[in-house]
Amino acid sequence: MYIHRIVIDTNRINARGNLEPMNRLEALHKAGIVEIFQTSTLKPELIPYPQGLEKSKDYIVIGGSTGGFYLPNDNMSYSGPGTTCTHTRLTQIQNIIFGQQKDLIKNDLLDALHIDQANQNDADFFVTYEKKILNAASRLSEAGIRTKICNDKFCETEVREYFELHYGTSDVQRLSARLQEIGPILLGSNGYGEVSFSDNETGEILLAFIRTQTGVAIQAIIRSSQGCDLLTISPNQPFLFHRPGANVSMEVGPSPLLVGNKECRAFSVEVSENTALAGRVLKNGKLLLYKLAIYNTSGKLALQIERGTLMIHNVNLSFS
Numbered sequence: 305m306y307i308h309r310i311v312i313d314t315n316r317i318n319a320r321g322n323l324e325p326m327n328r329l330e331a332l333h334k335a336g337i338v339e340i341f342q343t344s345t346l347k348p349e350l351i352p353y354p355q356g357l358e359k360s361k362d363y364i365v366i367g368g369s370t371g372g373f374y375l376p377n378d379n380m381s382y383s384g385p386g387t388t389c390t391h392t393r394l395t396q397i398q399n400i401i402f403g404q405q406k407d408l409i410k411n412d413l414l415d416a417l418h419i420d421q422a423n424q425n426d427a428d429f430f431v432t433y434e435k436k437i438l439n440a441a442s443r444l445s446e447a448g449i450r451t452k453i454c455n456d457k458f459c460e461t462e463v464r465e466y467f468e469l470h471y472g473t474s475d476v477q478r479l480s481a482r483l484q485e486i487g488p489i490l491l492g493s494n495g496y497g498e499v500s501f502s503d504n505e506t507g508e509i510l511l512a513f514i515r516t517q518t519g520v521a522i523q524a525i526i527r528s529s530q531g532c533d534l535l536t537i538s539p540n541q542p543f544l545f546h547r548p549g550a551n552v553s554m555e556v557g558p559s560p561l562l563v564g565n566k567e568c569r570a571f572s573v574e575v576s577e578n579t580a581l582a583g584r585v586l587k588n589g590k591l592l593l594y595k596l597a598i599y600n601t602s603g604k605l606a607l608q609i610e611r612g613t614l615m616i617h618n619v620n621l622s623f624s
Contacts (some may be wrong), residue, residue, distance in 0.1 A: 305471070305483055306612035307592055308463050311366070311422035312481065313432035314346055315413070316456055319355040325460040329431075333362070333366050335480040336588040338463060341366045343421040344384035345373075345414050368421045369391055369553075375410060381560045383417050387553045387570040387584075388424040393449070393578055398421075400447055401440040402519045412436075419444070422451045426579065426595060428611065429459045458580055459605050469554035483588070488518060489513050493612040498624040501607055501616070510598050510606055510619065513591075514539055518567075519560025520591055526550050526580050531603035534575060550575050561585050 310329065312503055318326040319446050333340040338569075342360050346368040350357040367386025375382065389501040398416040402408055408416075422430040432438065441453035444490075454462075471482060486495030500512035500523075512523040521539035528534055534550040535543060543552060543564045554563060555570040563571050570584035575597075582595035596609035606616040 305337075305486055305490070305495070306466070307336075307490065307586060307594075308429065308466070309341065309424070309425070309427045309594070310338055310431060310463075311341045311418070311425075311427045312346075312363070313379045313418055313430065313434065313437075314349045314356070315358050315433045316431050317346075317350065317353075317356040317555045319353070323456060325456040326431075328460050329463065330362075331455065331476050332463065332479075335474065335476050335483075336586055336590075337467075337479045337483060339364070339586065341422075341425070341427065343418045344386065344521070345382050345417045347423065348380055348382050349414060363410060366421055366427075367423050368417075370394075373417060375413065382414060383421065383554075386421065386425065387555045387572045388579075390424045390572075390574060390579065391594045392420055392473040393423065396447065397444065397449065400443050401436055403451075405438045419449070419451070419453070421545075423449050425581070426611070427451045429462070431456045431459050446479075483590075486590075488590050490586075490590055491596070492594065492609045492614040494614045496623075500622045500624075501598075502622065503606060504618040504620055506601065508601070509598075512602065514624075516562055519562065521562035521587075524581060526575060527599040527601070527603070528575060529603055529605075530601055531599055531601045535573065536575075537564055544562060551579070555584075559585050560589055561591055571576060 332338040332412050335433040340363050342363040342365055344365055367384040369388050371385045372381035372393045394416055395614045397419050402412050419430055430453050487497045489496045498515050502509045514521045524537045526535040533546040535545055551574045552573045555567040556566050556568050559567040559569045573581040579595040580597050583593040586592055594611055596607055598607040600606045606617050606619050
């Protein structure tokens, strides 16, 4: 089961509960069947709106790679760091939506910040009701912005049709029961327990998930597309960087997930501005890996995850 990741604009906070598509998405979110996120820009926008600020506590915060963003003559930071090393495309996003204006109004800048953070975190959807943004959706997609820009009705329809197609139902209780039957590790949309993936030719373990007393640990070798070792991740060991080229970002804190020698709720490993490994712990405790690119010593792509799809090339699976 693929867990869609949805980022909402400030205008979709739905504090009064009168947006029916959002109500349906929120029901799926509460059941852990989708994840709704807020960007680090949303809370500063909601400060004048206490009811919306309270509602935002339902959603995990995602940030960007650039850290704080300040407006002229304003001491408030309108964005914060997150578990992504992907470079910002803020200026490009601004230009696509609003044109190459020298002086954008505050709301336009913040709109672009929302989308930039959603895209850096490879969210499936950014949900808004701003006409300028919706009108720019196709241009943003053509420019390589992977996050789909849409309104809440379109997003809810897309998600509902996915579940009806693959599981024969969009009923929250039935989907929740199906999710509980799936293993604790989601690789794209595929559920596993304790499992390792090894190279067919060398027998080398490329990626493994190992049970711990509190949850699961990751073992992985991150290589460049030329087959050069960049980073080794081993349970209860500090990261072993073999040479420059890999960057790690983590949301460290109490969690059933162990990456290296630290527990974390979310993490990302980037190589040459591309995500090599990214995942997070869901609210139901399962681990979701939504991005993966693992190469063997010959520089051939052995394991790949693109959102819901897991692709395996000349690799053996072993289950414990």
